[in-house]
Amino acid sequence: LLCPCLIYGAYIFLPFDAPLLPTVSTRLVYTLRCAAFATFPIVLGMIVSGISRLCSSALEPFGELHREVEIHRTYVSQSVHLFILYFFNMAVLATYLPQELLKLIPLLTGLFAISRLIFWLSYAIGRSFRAFGFSMTFLPLLAMLLWNLYGMFILEPENLLS
Numbered sequence: 001l002l003c004p005c006l007i008y009g010a011y012i013f014l015p016f017d018a019p020l021l022p023t024v025s026t027r028l029v030y031t032l033r034c035a036a037f038a039t040f041p042i043v044l045g046m047i048v049s050g051i052s053r054l055c056s057s058a059l060e061p062f063g064e065l066h067r068e069v070e071i072h073r074t075y076v077s078q079s080v081h082l083f084i085l086y087f088f089n090m091a092v093l094a095t096y097l098p099q100e101l102l103k104l105i106p107l108l109t110g111l112f113a114i115s116r117l118i119f120w121l122s123y124a125i126g127r128s129f130r131a132f133g134f135s136m137t138f139l140p141l142l143a144m145l146l147w148n149l150y151g152m153f154i155l156e157p158e159n160l161l162s
Contacts, residue, residue: 003111003140010107018102027094027102034109035087041116042083045076075120082137086112089144096151111140 021027049072056066086108094105119133 003136007104007107007111007140010110011103014107016103016106018099018105021099021102024095028091030102031087031091031094031105034106035083035090037106038083038086038109038112041113041120042076042079045072045079045120048072049076071124075116075123079116082116082141083112086137086141086144089141089148092148092152093144096148096155108140108144112137115140 018030021030049069052069052072056069090105090108093108094102097104115133115136117133118136119130122129122133
């Protein structure tokens with residue numbers, strides 16, 4: 001319930017609009033540029049993971065990892081996988097959205113970045129708290145996937161492969 005409320009509130013109250021994007025190629029470039037901001041939590045996780053690996057007291061670099069190092073490594077790995085799914089779904093979504101709804105692309109990118117940071121923080125606190133941050137990432141991804149499938153098979157089945 002929180003994700004749709006956050007997206008709707010940001011859509012209504014944030015004072016920006018998407019630029020005029022009449023072609024599919026300009027929409028994909030816009031999505032690509034927005035997606036670059038979603039990599040910030042992943043790059044930050046890589047930096048912190050490298051620092052924690054350097055500062056750990058492990059004598060063998062390929063030995064068993066400490067909990068602090070394992071948290072950051074797992075976060076980066078899961079974030080990369082989710083980012084790939086998120087980006088491809090956003091790219092397809094950008095091709096189906098009408099011009100007035102293209103404001104959702106940077107909002108969904110911001111939601112992804114914030115939810116990954118919340119997941120990272122909650123994962124570091126305790127494994128039982130990470131469901132909130134993961135659901136803030138996964139449920140919008142699932143909604144985008146369902147909308148994309150609906151758009152491909154129901155709204156425009158004649159343009160499925162064109």
